[in-house]
Amino acid sequence: MAVNKNSTSYTITFAVILVVICGGWLAFLASSLKVQQTANVKNEKRQYILSAVGAYDIAALKGMGQSEVETIFNDAVTSKILDVNGNVIEGKAFDIDIVKEYKATIGQENIRKYPLFTYTKDGVSKYVIPMAGNGLWGPVWGFIAIDSDKNTIADVVFDHKSETPGLGAKITETSFTSLFTNSPKHIVTKDGIYKGVKVVKGGVKNPEHEINAIAGATITSKGVGKMLEGGFKPYALAWNLIKK
């Protein structure tokens, strides 16, 4: 063969061709799967919101087709965006990626957008508040459903990017989420003082506003706690539960 495999020009040519082929393939793949991947993320969000308000079991939702979930969601859920003072602002709440939104506005809560979803069935409304915070290894986020009294937590759904399975990852399991529902938890006290919900270690003293941390997953629990402690405030303001 005439080509000298050890020559510099051959090496460079080979490298360029290889990279162009690989890069081209990946670009093609990424763009052709993009639609499906975005649909998966949106579908998951709808599932979380519908399961948080107790409309459907999460397992049932996972068994449904994406279009079915979308139809149910669009029929029953409306949304709006609040600012930090609880005033309604323009925009599409569903398109807000809550993790990105929280991350982009750390320390600038005044420009943060707070989405609010309202699920209405038979004239009774429940509310879903998405929230995000930091776990041990990455972001944690959740959808907190509030009863029609706008103060009692109806149910919660948490998720995380990369918490330790069996420890921090337990925030997604009923052993943790049931702590929010087995006795009523409130955002605001009877006297109209904002409390949020705290995650505490070593025993709950105020069962209306506190839940126990997960043993062995202190940092993840703290992350969830931090997110829950302040996260309800704009909503409490919007609902006139506390004074502006």
Add this chain to the structure above:
Amino acid sequence: MSEKRESLFSKKNMKLIKDPLNDSNPVSIQVLGICSALAITIMLENAFVMSMSVLFVLIAANVIVSALRNLIPDKIRIIAQLVIVATLVITVDQILKAYVYEVSKQLSVFVGLIITNCIIMGRLEAFALANKPGPAFMDAIGNAFGYTWILLVVGFVREVFGSGSVFGFKFIPDSWLIDNGGFYEHNGLMLLSPIALFLVATVIWVQRSVNRKLIEEN
């Protein structure tokens, strides 16, 4: 290489599959790919999907590199292999995200880390660069399954003793748990990475007790 065309399933080629399962197992004998064996064996399901991803990447990489073995310049062969492996890994990652979203969430970063799996680079260097695509294909299958069975064993033990259930099937009844007034508590150590080292070491010990020719002299 003999001039005569060899069958893909010749005795020699079958040996390429069998050896890595036992005598030259990539994990227990060559001690490669340990990092992922530590990281993703907490749950059997993750270990399984990870194994299948490695199987795909290893087969494709071995065959592609073997097919290109006369074209890849020596000087940049490692980089060229890395580019090919990285492309395949991203392909797997994207496909998982699009079609098995739930699983891809569980595996999160670990799919990306297949790139750093020493078994893949090891096989490319040691085998694919010097052999035809047919045998390279067999070699990839052998090594991927050699990796798979260890991962599944470790994953099984860790999930049973760490979480009490496998694929939703409960091995430890809830009523045994101390929380429910029983006597049993899940072993937290099983959920942490170091336990995988002990388990891999146990596998190595058992394997060498059974297969005594693996024991080094002196």
